[in-house]
Amino acid sequence: MANSKLSSLVLVILNVFAQVSSKSTIEPCANSDSCNALLGYTLYTDLKVSEVASLFQIDPIALLTANSIDISYPDVENHILPSQLFLQIPIMCSCVDGIRKSVATHYKTRPSDTLASIADSIYAGLVSADQLKEANSIQDPSVLDAGQSLVVPLPCTCFNNTDNFLPAVYLSYVVKEVDTLAGLASSYSTTITDLMNVNAMGSTSITVGDILAVPLPACASKFPRYSYDFNLIVPNGSYAITASHCVQCSCGPGNRNLYCMPASLAVSCSSMQCRNSNLMLGNYTAQQSSAGCNVTSCSYNGYVNGTIMTTLSTSLQPRCPGPQQFPALVAPPTYVSRESTFSPAPAPAPLSHGAGSTTPKTSGIPTIGSLPGFTPASGPIGSSSDACSLMNPYGTFMTALGLYFFTSYAMSISL
Ligand SMILES: *[C@@H]1O[C@H](CO)[C@@H](O)[C@H](O)[C@H]1NC(C)=O
Ligand SMILES: *[C@@H]1O[C@H](CO)[C@@H](O)[C@H](O)[C@H]1NC(C)=O
Numbered sequence: 374m375a376n377s378k379l380s381s382l383v384l385v386i387l388n389v390f391a392q393v394s395s396k397s398t399i400e401p402c403a404n405s406d407s408c409n410a411l412l413g414y415t416l417y418t419d420l421k422v423s424e425v426a427s428l429f430q431i432d433p434i435a436l437l438t439a440n441s442i443d444i445s446y447p448d449v450e451n452h453i454l455p456s457q458l459f460l461q462i463p464i465m466c467s468c469v470d471g472i473r474k475s476v477a478t479h480y481k482t483r484p485s486d487t488l489a490s491i492a493d494s495i496y497a498g499l500v501s502a503d504q505l506k507e508a509n510s511i512q513d514p515s516v517l518d519a520g521q522s523l524v525v526p527l528p529c530t531c532f533n534n535t536d537n538f539l540p541a542v543y544l545s546y547v548v549k550e551v552d553t554l555a556g557l558a559s560s561y562s563t564t565i566t567d568l569m570n571v572n573a574m575g576s577t578s579i580t581v582g583d584i585l586a587v588p589l590p591a592c593a594s595k596f597p598r599y600s601y602d603f604n605l606i607v608p609n610g611s612y613a614i615t616a617s618h619c620v621q622c623s624c625g626p627g628n629r630n631l632y633c634m635p636a637s638l639a640v641s642c643s644s645m646q647c648r649n650s651n652l653m654l655g656n657y658t659a660q661q662s663s664a665g666c667n668v669t670s671c672s673y674n675g676y677v678n679g680t681i682m683t684t685l686s687t688s689l690q691p692r693c694p695g696p697q698q699f700p701a702l703v704a705p706p707t708y709v710s711r712e713s714t715f716s717p718a719p720a721p722a723p724l725s726h727g728a729g730s731t732t733p734k735t736s737g738i739p740t741i742g743s744l745p746g747f748t749p750a751s752g753p754i755g756s757s758s759d760a761c762s763l764m765n766p767y768g769t770f771m772t773a774l775g776l777y778f779f780t781s782y783a784m785s786i787s788l
């Protein structure tokens with residue numbers, strides 16, 4: 374315990390010093406583990422869903438679910454997303470040479486490309502021309518052969534997938550001209566202090582092109598370490614698809630419990646029924662008794678060797694839960710409103726500007742599920758008490774820590 378605290382202190386200190394010469398958050402790392410992270414990406418031109426996905430070599434379905442876009446929309450992978458649309462790109466963040474970054478993305482050059490156009494336009498400032506040059510050992514950037522495969526190092530942070538000791542996914546956000554730290558804090562429902570702590574900033578000033586790590590509240594999985602999707606974590610208001618497209622998990626809006634159920638895309642999947650029960654993944658039964666509500670649920674417990682693991686658990690709760698609530702889905706966006714290009718908001722808000730929510734009849738992702746044994750008058754839908762947990766007792770500690778490092782940072786500059 375003492376050890377891990379000490380090492381995180383060391384991390385913070387390293388971070389403060391690394392920040393001096395860098396315009397993006399540097400997170401030192403020691404081991405080879407990785408985490409789920411997001412890139413804030415603004416489309417440079419109209420592109421199909423599948424084209425955006427291949428730009429980052431990710432699964433188009435994962436791209437859609439991360440942005441709460443309705444995947445049941447006909448031919449959704451060929452839908453054309455409008456230029457200037459802001460998207461959250463789900464990536465794996467790994468540890469390379471002691472620094473957190475993503476190096477899984479490769480770009481195949483086209484005849485008119487320059488390192489600057491690839492960095493600033495195609496990857497929208499998430500990488501710089503210098504970083505491309507260095508990562509690919511390019512001697513002469515003016516000679517860029519078409520068809521060359523370049524590794525595109527992308528910024529990401531894990532910070533143990535927590536923020537103030539609550540589950541969080543970090544979004545790498547490229548600062549735009551109109552942004553202020555206060556504006557970003559409010560768009561992403563966080564605080565200026567928190568953004569400053571996370572990014573080891575000495576002042577609130579930000580510059581166009583800076584890359585900030587923005588913590589998004591999330592629902593974390595507790596799958597066993599040996600499961601394929603062990604560190605699955607889903608940001609509030611969105612979805613993730615896992616277990617070979619067989620299982621979809623959502624987070625929010627009412628609480629921070631990851632909720633997984635069979636995905637509608639599921640074609641050939643192993644059984645999703647809990648052993649010794651007729652309950653399927655995501656089902657539960659609730660029975661009111663004098664002692665409280667007896668809730669039996671069948672939940673997802675990770676993907677192991679091609680098998681969907683399920684867990685049947687029974688607990689006595691004070692009140693019976695209401696029907697499962699799902700994050701709102703949006704139709705695939707077709708245009709970007711002026712407003713949304715100037716004020717990014719957390720997903721799925723940026724998309725809802727243009728598209729509006731849909732309640733598809735044959736949706737791949739339900740907006741409201743019905744559950745067996747649900748008794749209407751048994752309790753509130755969602756949970757209001759969860760909001761309070763955001764104001765956790767560690768807040769002041771983090772503020773104090775931030776002040777301390779701010780002071781030492783200021784001193785280090787004046788020396
Ligand atoms: C990382 O977070 C987990 C809980 O999600 C916690 O148990 C663990 O101690 C944390 N590790 C560090 C190094 O902070
Ligand atoms: C999750 O998002 C919903 C809106 O989509 C919001 O009402 C709720 O407060 C968020 N929860 C957290 C923990 O941020």
Ligand SMILES: *[C@@H]1O[C@H](CO)[C@@H](O)[C@H](O)[C@H]1NC(C)=O
Binds near residue numbers: 652656743
């Ligand atoms: C259990 O979950 C499955 C899949 O989500 C659903 O189709 C089914 O209706 C549920 N069963 C009950 C009894 O609600």
Ligand SMILES: *[C@@H]1O[C@H](CO)[C@@H](O)[C@H](O)[C@H]1NC(C)=O
Binds near residue numbers: 662664669687689
């Ligand atoms: C709760 O339900 C389970 C399964 O239906 C049953 O085995 C258990 O005895 C019940 N517990 C209570 C306290 O009613």
Ligand SMILES: *[C@@H]1O[C@H](CO)[C@@H](O)[C@H](O)[C@H]1NC(C)=O
Binds near residue numbers: 599677678
């Ligand atoms: C997965 O399969 C491999 C080989 O088939 C086996 O060695 C391993 O123990 C299995 N893992 C689990 C968690 O069952």
